[in-house]
Amino acid sequence: MATVELSLPDLAGLAPAQLRQCIRTGQWRHLTAGLAPGYTQANLAIVPRALAYDFLLFCQRNPKPCPLLEVLEAGDPEPREFAPGADIRTDLPRYRVYRHGVLAHEVDDITAYWRDDLVSFLLGCSFTFEHPLLDAGIGIRHIELGVNVPMFITNRACKAAGVFQGPMVVSMRPIPHTQVVQAVQITSRFPAVHGAPVHVGDPAALGIRDLQRPDFGDAVPMAPGEVPVFWACGVTPQAVIMQVQPELAITHAPGHMFISDRRDGELAIL
C-alpha cells in the first residue's frame, strides 16, 4: 500500500504524538521546523554502549554545547521521559547512519540498524529558546531570511572525556545592542537547550575571522547597531562523535528533529 504524503498545512494543529504517527507511517519526511509550535524538538545521537559512558561524561562536562534532555537505556528505543510510547527508530523523518565516521546511509527508518547495545541521546535544540526570544520582540535574522543559522568552529576546546574531544561549535545571531541584555536573560532560563550565550561581541575572541564565512549553515547580514551573540551549538557533539570514527553512529539528519511531548516552557528554570 502506497503511503500518501501530507503537506505542511495538513499538519497544522497536530499534537506531537499525531505528528510522530505521520512521520512513522511515512507521511512526512521533511524538516520539522514550525511543527507542533511550543513543543520541544530534540537532536538525536546514537552510539554503541561501549562508547556511551565517555559520551555521557563528555556531555556532563560540556553542558552548554551538549545539553542532555534524555538518555535512553541501552537497546531501548522509547524516550520514556520526553515522549512515552514513541519509538526513536521510526519517529524522526530522516536519519544519518555513519560507519567509522563516514556517512553511509540517509534513511527514514533505522529499525534495520538497531542493536541491543545502542544508546540514544536526546539533546536540546536552540529552537526551544528562539520562541521566547521572538515572543520578547527579539528578531531572529536567519528565521526572518528563511535560511539556516550560521555556525562557527571556535578556538575554545571542549573539556575532553575519555576518547571524546574537540572544539566548541557556536551559532551566531545578530542582536540589536538595546536587546542584548534581555537576550542573555531569556536564554539563561533555558540551560537544557544551550542556555546563556558563551560570548557577546568580538568574533576574534572565539578565533572567528569572518562572520560572513560560517563553517556550517548560512551567512546572515549584520545591521548597524547589532552585536553578534554566540551560543554553544548542538553540532558540537556530532562533530566530536565523528572524530572518534565509531564503527556505528546514528544521528538525525540536519533539521529533521525528534518532536517531543514536552512543552518548551517546561524546560525553563525561573
Add this chain to the structure above:
Amino acid sequence: MATVELSLPDLAGLAPAQLRQCIRTGQWRHLTAGLAPGYTQANLAIVPRALAYDFLLFCQRNPKPCPLLEVLEAGDPEPREFAPGADIRTDLPRYRVYRHGVLAHEVDDITAYWRDDLVSFLLGCSFTFEHPLLDAGIGIRHIELGVNVPMFITNRACKAAGVFQGPMVVSMRPIPHTQVVQAVQITSRFPAVHGAPVHVGDPAALGIRDLQRPDFGDAVPMAPGEVPVFWACGVTPQAVIMQVQPELAITHAPGHMFISDRRDGELAIL
C-alpha cells in the same frame, strides 16, 4: 613525626588550597562547615568503573537530588575542574569505606584503597545555597540551633538508571510565609546544588507523617507562620549506591566535605 592538630581559629582566613594542605597532612580531621566561607564544598561518592555508567546516568536523570559538579576520569584522583592539584584520596578529613553496602572502615586517607578503576563523583551540597539565603535575611533554623538539617525519605521514586533506583530523600527548612517566594527564587539560581525546592507546604504530599521525626539528621521546631520547604538532598545518591551493595564504594563521612576552589557565586545561573 607527630602531626600537630590545628583548632578552628587557626583555619580562619585560609584559602581552600591551604585548608586541603592542612587536611592532607592530618592537621584537621573534623567537620568542614564554616571553613573557607564563600567556596563551594562538595559531597564525594566513589564507585568502580563497572557501576559508573549507571550511576552517571542516575545523576543525569535525577539532577535535583544528584547535582553533579565534576566526574573524574577512572583512576584519576585529581579534580581538575574544581580544584586543580588537589587529591581526592587525601584532601577530605574523613571517609567512609563500604564493602558490599556495609560500612567497613572510617578513615582519613583512602590511598590504601585506591584502584585504577575507581571513578570519583563530586556532587553539590546545600551549604552553597544556604549562604545566599542567609545573605537575603532568610534564617536557617538548623544553623541557628547548631544541629544537622532534618532529612526525610519521601514517597517520590527517583528515576531508575540501570541497577540504581530508590526514593528521593529531602531536607526541610522552615521558612516564614513572607519569605517563601524569595527562598524559591534564590535557590532556583543554583541548579548545581539541588536548585529550587521540590515541594512547599504539606509534608503529607511527600509521604512524610511527622516533621518532628526525621529519618536522618535532627528535628527542628516550626514557628507560627512558617512553612516547611523541602529541597532534594545529597543523601539520596549515597542511599541509592548502598542499596546496590557494590563490592567497594567510598564516600565522605557526613559533614566532612571536599573544599573546592570554586566560589559559590560561580555556580549561580542568572
